[in-house]
Every structure is written in C-alpha cells, then in structure tokens.
Amino acid sequence: MVLKVDVKLVVLEADEVIIRKVKDKPVSIKICDLIGCQTCEEPSSSLSSLFMTPPNIVIRYISRGQHYKWTAETVEVIGSKENCEALKNEINNKLGQEKERPKKLAVFINPIGGSQTSMSVYSKVVTPLFKAANITCDVMVSERPKHMIDLVSGFDTASVDGLVVVGGDGTLLEILNCLLTRVQKEAGLDYDQPSCKLKPLEVPIGIIPTGTGNGAATGLYGNNDVVTAVLHIIRGQTNYNNAQAVYSGRKLVSFSGGVCVAYGLFSDIIYHTDRNRWLKRARYVVVPINILLFKRQRQFTAKVTVFPKEQNTDSSDEDTDATGREESAATEGKDIEGSYISIASSGANQNFLFPPFGASLVSLIKHPSEFMVALYRECGKLAFLSHFTSCALKKPDAFEKDFLSTHSVRGYKVKVLSHDESPQANSQEAEINKLVDVDGELIEIVDEEYEVWNHMRIIKFYTCF
Template identity: 30%
Template sequence: MLKKCQNRNSKWRKWFSIGPQNVCRQCAESIRGLIKLHELSRPKKLLVFINPQSGSKTGEKIYRRKVAPLFSLCEIQTKVIVTQTENHSKDVLRETDLSDYDGIVCVGGDGTLSEIANGYLQRCYRDGHIDWDNPETVLPRPRLPIGVIPTGSGDTIVRFMNETRSVTTATIHIILGRTRGIDFGSVHNRHKLLSYTCLLIGYGLYGRLIEAIEIRRWLPGRIRYSVIPMIELLNVRSFDVKVQMLKPVIEKESQEGNTSHGNRDPEKTRIQPDTKWEWSNQYEGPLLGVDSFIVHLMPVGNSMRPYMGNGLAQVTLVKNCSRISHLSHLIKLMDRSPGFYDYDFIEEHNVKGYRVEAFPKSQGRRIPEMYLMNCDGDLIKLEEPCFEVRVHKELIKLFTWIDEDWPEWVETKSETLSR
C-alpha cells in the first residue's frame, strides 16, 4: 500500500510504501506506464542558448545551478551555446542541423527570445523557399517549440505564459513538454521583412523611448526603464500619419447577460473560420504614436489577463493630450491595471493587420519619432516612415502550463476617430 504523509518543512507531499512487496511492485509498474504515455511529448534533446549579457548578467550561473541539474536528472541531452555577440544565435540557427532536436531553449529575456524566434523562423522559411518578405504569405508553423528561462530585465512573455518569473517553474514546464502556440506579428517596410514580434510593436513614442534606453545602457536597468521614459515623455511630439486597418466583416451576435469587464462594456463579435477581411482607412491626422500589442490584455476583475492566441493585434492610436494624462495612461499600462484604454485620446482596435504611413513634408522639420520602431525591445530604424504589420495565429509553440482555450473574439466599438 501507499500512504501519504505531510512534511512540515516542505511544501511537497511525500509518499512511502508499506505492505506486501508485490503490491508495491505493481504500483510502481503502473506509475511507469503512466509516465510512458507522455514520453512522446517530452523533449529528449534541447538546443540551449545563454545570453550572458541579459538582465543582471547572471544567465550562465543560473543555468548551471538551477536548470542544468534538472535537465540531467530527467535525462535530457543538451547542447549549450553561450552567445558572444548580437545575433550570434541567428548565425548558429542558420547553420545547425535541427532535425535531432526536440526544442530550443533561450536563457535570457524578451529580447533574447525575439532574436532566437527570428533566427529560427527565417531558417525554416529559407529551407522551405517561402517568401517571408511578402506580407500576404501564409506562414507555416515550425516544428520545434521554444522554452524561455527568465534571466532578463522584464521577462514579460514568461510572466504572461507561466504567471511567475520562477526559473525552476519555467524549467519544469520545458521538461514536461507541454506547449501552446502564440501569435507572432511580421513587420514589413516596402515589402521587406524587418522583424517578427510576439509582444509589442511601438511606433512614435515607444520608438523614441527604446532609442534613449539603448543609448544609456550603462545605467542600471531600473533607472533606464523608469526614469528615462519620464524624461522622454516631456519631449514627445505628434506627427501626421495615415492608418489603414485589416478588419473582419462579420455579423454581430446577440449577447445575453452582462458583458462588462471592469469599467468597460465592450460589444463582442465572434470570428468564424470563414470570416472575410477588408482594408479600411481608419485615421488620417496627427498622432503621438501607433502601438500594437500581439498579446491582448483584457480586464478580469481588478487585473488584466493576457490572451495570446486569437490571431489579432490590439492596436492603439494615441492622439494629442496633456503630459499628465499620457503619463497616467502609461502608468496603468505598465501596472496592467484595468482602464488604461479608457481615455479620450486613446482609440483601440483589434485587427489582423494594419498599415502606417507618416508624412515628413507636412511637418516642416524632421521628427526622429517618425523613423523609429520598437519591436519587442529591439530598436528598428526605418529608411522611410512607413510599415505594414500582419498577425500570424499561433505561429510558434512555447513550453508553458496554459491549457485553456483562448477566446477567438474581437471587440468593436461604436466610437471612431474623428479627423
């Protein structure tokens, strides 16, 4: 027989055996049988990239002390590569034979994940002769899932996926082999791919912020990500843009009961497999920024819950406003507090794609924000102030515990931007 006991010095419950030896043997065989049922989904060999410069620069130490022993205990083979320069992981992925691997692991932050995801996607599409520069191309999903061991400054994607920045928790999810697909956006400029992104595409203010932060990398992370944005916010300027959006043409479903989420009362419409899409001229005029979140943040109680698999980008158009109001909006956004969209100068849209074109000649002077983009924390400088974004549903699988169905719905508002 097996008897359960509770050890007060540990949060784990322990089991020990008593009774006839043959009964214990049968129980052990049953447990081994259950484990074998899940063997096919558990990784046996992993390609690990460690970014030694990420966050507090402790990635190698954390991997050796907390991650490698667990992989070894579970008999997972690893090939570990410590990146030496920017885009080192891209170079490795471009040349490495990936057929023997069951997954890729990045030890770092959101920027490390972005670099590895971009390198892996481009490697797969190069081998498959797929035109990744064309925004209309339907991108196939690569085979290998990616795991993230959080050692960065923000680790946003890990907090969204695992609801914790625990290194041990992230490692266990990789070992168990459970995965979930997340959306990626492709960013194009004049039919040329600039980047793939899974979190944020910021144009205008966010582009200026990331440039200022990159210039001052010698400052501690907390100062760079808290003080510098406040300084740059005082100098932000608007510029004239034209925004087109790819929206669904769907019939509204009747909703029963209360659909309010916190202080919002959205009108929901459901996306069907045969949904048709059309481009529309959404706005033309001055804006402070055009930002999109591939991860949706929706109000649930007193917090915002992330959704990462509905195939849409959450686009916000930021109009002219006072610095105090803008700061209030940014603080709520950073804290993931409900109501950060409920401002008169914020317009929210959920779209499958969008196009942005700025007009330098109408400004009378060069505005740096028109040529700067923030893609998952990476600075991209545009040769021309225009770009196009497309969202690809569940393009890459990540190792995570999430198993519920993310809702396939898009919120629409009766309000539209006035010119």
C-alpha cells in the same frame, strides 16, 4: 516543503501517485505533474545515519500556487532498497510513456541580458530540475552581439525535442526571426508578401525569463518566475501561438513574438534607454520617467489604415489564411488620419493567455485572428504616466483613457505624413523617425511607412495553458 514517507505508503495508480499518510488525508499527484524519481546518494558519513533514516529514493513533483506560480516539491521515500527501487522503476516507466515530455533540449543562453544572471540561473536552478526530469541538454552561449543568430542558424532543430531560450524578449526575437525566416526559405515561400500563408515552426520553444523585458514569458506562464517556466517545459505540453510580422519597403523586416510593435513615444524610450547604458539597470527606470515627465511629447501626423475581421462571416479559424483573412473577404481597410504621439500594437489574443500589457487587452480583441492597435493622442504628462504605470501593473482599466483609441485588427498600415518639427538630415531626431520598436528591439523602416499583419498559429511554445 519536504515530505518523508515509508515506501509502503506510496501507491502507484494508472494516472497518479497516491501517498497514504497515516493521520492526514492522502496526497494525490498526477503522473503528468511528476518531475522525476531518482535514487538518493549514499550518506557522506555514517554519523548522519545515527540521527535520521536516509531516504532511498526522492520523488519530485509540481505544486501549483497563487498567481500561476509553480514550485517543485519533494517526497523522500524510505524503506527496503528492493521496494524503493521497484517503485522508482515503475514511476519512471510511467513518465517514459508521456509522449509530450521532452527528453533532449537545445538551450540557448544570453549571458549579458537583463541583470546578467542567465548563467548562474541556468546552473543553479534550471540544470537541477532538468536533471531530475532526466532531460539532457545541448547548451550554447552567445559570446557577442548577434552571435545568437549564428548559433541558431547552424543548429539542426530536428536533433532535439525542443528549444529553450534563457534570456528576455530580445533574445527570443532574434531566435524567432532566424527560425521563422529559415523555415519559409526552405519551403520556398515568398514571405515578404503579407498575404503569404507562412509555414509554422515544428519545434517547440520554451522561455526561461532572465532578460530586462520578459513579456513573452509572462504571456505564456502567467508570471516571470524561472521555476514556473522550467516546470512548464518539463511537462512538455505545447500550444501554437499567433505572431505578428512587420513589413516595410515591400519586405519583411521583423517578426514579433506578440509583445509590442510601436512607433513614436515608445520607440523613443527604447532608443534613449539603449544610449544610456552607463546608468546600467537604473536606465530602465530613469530614462522612461525623464522622457514622460520632463521631455516635450513629440507629435507626428499619420494615416493609419486598420483591417478588422469581416463581420459578416462565420468562418472558423481553420478556414482563414495565415493573416486571419478569409479567402473571399474584402481587403479594404478603414483610414484614420490624425496627430499622434505614439502608435502601438500588442499581439495579446486568445492564444496568448496572459497579455503582457494587462488583462483588458483580451476583452478588446474581438476574434482569435485579431490583435490590438492603440492610437495615442497628446495628453498630460501625469495622465500618460498613469497609463504607463497601469500597463506595467496589468490593471484591467489600463486602456480606458480618453486620449487613446483602440482597434481590434488582423492587420494595419502606418504612413507618417509629417512631424511637428522637421529634423535636420542625419540628426538624432531624423534617425529616431526611421525606427520602430519590435518587442524591445529597434528596427529601421523605409520612408517612415510600415505595416503589421497577424499570422495565426505559427509558433509552438511550451505552455500548459
């Protein structure tokens, strides 16, 4: 919607812009919701001015809709050039005093992720909005697999106000692993130890969701709408989120942005989906349905040790270490041994306002220092497909199933003891048994044993929630 008003009807107050319409009630726009104010270009021909009065300046602002969707609205202001120019300068001076708003960003684009639309989305949607907000950008585009790691490794994050990832969960994971590892190395920390208190990232990160999986963006913004994500970044408000770290063979093997860490059925789906690229985007539907409905559920016996928060302490989050453990708390866990088809955890917690796998996850988390792990036992194919669909649709009862048990933990360990069928060495099955799904990427583990621990408030994201 474009609103056209006379400059005399626009009043700039201390913390808002008020548009005094003649008949309808006034429109109030908070300063923090303004995107920017710019001078309009001169009409391309004199004929256009014969039929309409061209605006002198344009004010763009954020409007909030349903389902957390934000849009960029426009106010065209007409009147004397002197008054319009004065109003524009006053508005931009106000915006310049907003300390949280970024002025310069580094943008990392994955052009081949998802539907391969990242470049067009950036040029057609993101760039005009950043330009309207007077944000300049250093743009880097990956050209080959793992090239993103090289781009981030060599970039000076202190030269910008924040980073923007144009891609999906996989692209974000590469960048987080690179940045978090680099920060720990520079601080001289032994990050291979789960109990090590990690140093948080100081540079904020925004996500423009153009990937196949956009769980992190959904968790931060409430949806995977590109414009909504851009407007959160423009506003500049940030929040520290927890991250999970995956360890195997006494080493850190990957961080997780909070979407999912899974072994068994979920990692099998990722494995086979990745190997059916000839199906293009259809593989993300065809392969999971084929595995869930027509393949036998692979079972394994495992010992899972869960570490919940100590129930007899009232310590605040600030009194806990990076893994959510109080210094004085016991570190003994509870062993659970059984036969499973999958073990999966999600970093959905009270810092991750919109969990990627359903609102019910928030209610399952007992403390901000914890996250959720689910143990899946053998079940009927239709029952699991129903659960899988409920997760995708974020239904609140998605985890209320008799074939799974959930645990609120600050960390957990998994030791696979045996498989229902012993695979031959170097076979595809043997290869799959060594893999864990971390935010949609497959990570190799040692001796089919790994552990996952929560690290509190170490990633700063652009989000207004």
